[in-house]
Amino acid sequence: MTRLPAVLALALLPLVLASLFWDPAMLRAVAERDPALARTILMELRLPRTALAVLIGGALGLGGAAMQGLLRNALASPDVLGPSTGASLGAVFAGYFLGGGVLAVAAGGMAGALVALALLLALAGPAAGTATLVLAGVAISALAGALVNLALSLAPSPYALYDVMFWLLGSLADRSLPQLGIAAPIILVAGALLLRQARSLDSLALGEDVAETLGVDVARLRWTVVVATGVMVGAGVAVAGSIGFVGLVVPHLVRPLVGNRPGATLLPAMLAGAVLLVAADMAVRVPVNGQELKLGVLTALLGAPFFLWLVVKGR
C-alpha cells in the first residue's frame, strides 16, 4: 500500500524516456545529418512538452484529489470552483487583444485564473463554508464559460475563431521553454503546499467540526486547498488549454489502493495523473486522418466512459 507511489514513479520513468525520444529512428536520422537540430528538437520541443505533461498531469491528479478531499465529494474536480474557466477566458482575451503570442496567452490565462480566485474570495468571503464556496465557484465558472462563448461568437475573424477553438481543446504540441518557465514554478510550489495538507484532509473525513477539535484550522485549510489548486490548474490551462477528466478520474483510480484515505490519495493521484497525461500525450502524436488528435479530446474520450463504468459498477 505504501509502495504505490514508488510503483507509479517507476512506471513514469520509462514513459518519460519514451516521450523524450519519441520516434528514435527519425531522431537518429536527424542527428546524423544535423546534430544541432537534433539537440534543439530534444531541448526545446521534447523536453518542455514532456515536462509539461508530467507537471500538468500531476497538477490535475493532485488538484482533483485535494478538491475531492476538501469537499468530501468524489464528484468534485479541480476546475469546479472557476479558476480554470477563468484561465480559459483570460487566455482567449489575450489571444484576441494582445496578438496571441505565446507569452501573452499564458500570462492572460494566469491572470484569468487569479481574477476568478479573487472573485471567489470576494463573493464567498473569507469565512465561507464549503457549500457557499461551491455555489460561488459554480456561478463564477458559469459566468466565465458564458464569456468565453461570447468571445467565440464575436471572433474578429474565422482564423481567430479556429485558433481559439483548437487552443481550448487542450494540447501540448509545440509548447516550448517559455511555457515551461511560466507553469513549472507555479505548479511545483502550489503542489508542494497541497501535499503538506494530507493529514488535515484525512481528518476532514470525520467532518469539519471534528477536524477542528483534532487541531486542524479548517478555514485556513479550505483556502490553502482552493488557492493552491486554483493557481496550479490555472497555470496548466494557461499553457495547454483545458484538459478535462484527468483531475476527476485519476483520484478514483488510486483511492481504493490507499484505503480510501483522502490525504493518502494525494501523492499517488499526482503521480498517476502524470503517468496518464504523458501516455495520452504520446498517443495523440500518432496521426489520425493526417492530424494530431487534441490531448483534451483524448482525455475526455477516455475519461467519460470510465465515469460511465463507475456509474454502472456503483448501481
Next chain:
Amino acid sequence: MSLAATALARPPMLGATDIVLHPGALVGLVGPNGAGKTTLLRALAGLGHGPGTVTLDGTPLAVLPARLRAARLAWLPADRDVAWPMRARDVVALGLAGAGNDDAVADALARADAAAFADRRVDTLSTGERARVLLARALVNRPAVLLLDEPTANLDPGHRLHVMDLLRAEAGRGAIVLVALHDLDLAMTRCDRLLLVADGALVADGPPAEVLDAARLAAIFGVARSAEGWVTAGRSVAP
C-alpha cells in the same frame, strides 16, 4: 486539572452558567430534545464563537495552541458520518495526535469492543458498529477531557452498558468525562453526577437521584416512574 465553563450566554443557550468538571467523576448530561445538550458539549469542546469562556486548567481553550488542545481534549459528535469508505483502524488512527501508533489504535478498538472489524470498511458496518469505531477514535489518544454526545445511541443493551463501563474506567484513570445521554436509567444508575439542561439553560447539577426527582421528570421530560417502568406524564396522544 479541571474544565470550567463560565457564562456561555449565547441565545438560545445557557444564560449565566458556571460548570466545573473535575477528573475522576463520570458526569452525565441529560435534557429533552432541543434542550441544548449538543450546544453545551460543542461549546465545551471549543467549537463555535459564543461569548463566555471555557478554560482548561485556567487557560482559555481559545488561546490554547490547536495541537495541544487536540492532544488533551476529544469530542465525539452524535452523528456517525465518515465521508469516505475508510477502514475502521484508519478512522481510529485519525484521533492520534502526531505520528501513527498501531498499538494505541488496536488497544482503543479492543476497549470499544470493535477489534473484530478493525480491517473492515466503515461503510460496511452497522450504525452501532460504526458508533463503536468512532468512540474508539475519541479514546485512542487517552485524552484528559472526553466530551461525548450520545455515545450509547444505536447500541444494543449489552454494548450500552459496556460503553458506560468503559467511560467509568476512563474517569477512573483520571480523565474528565462528560457524556450526553437520553437513557435516563443509564444516567441515574451509572453516573456520579448529572447536569440537567432544559430550554437552553442549566437547570440542575448534582447527584443523579437529586437532579432527576419526580417533579423534574414530570415537568421537564413528561415522564414518571411506575411499577411497570416508565410512563408518560401530562402528555397524551390524541385519539
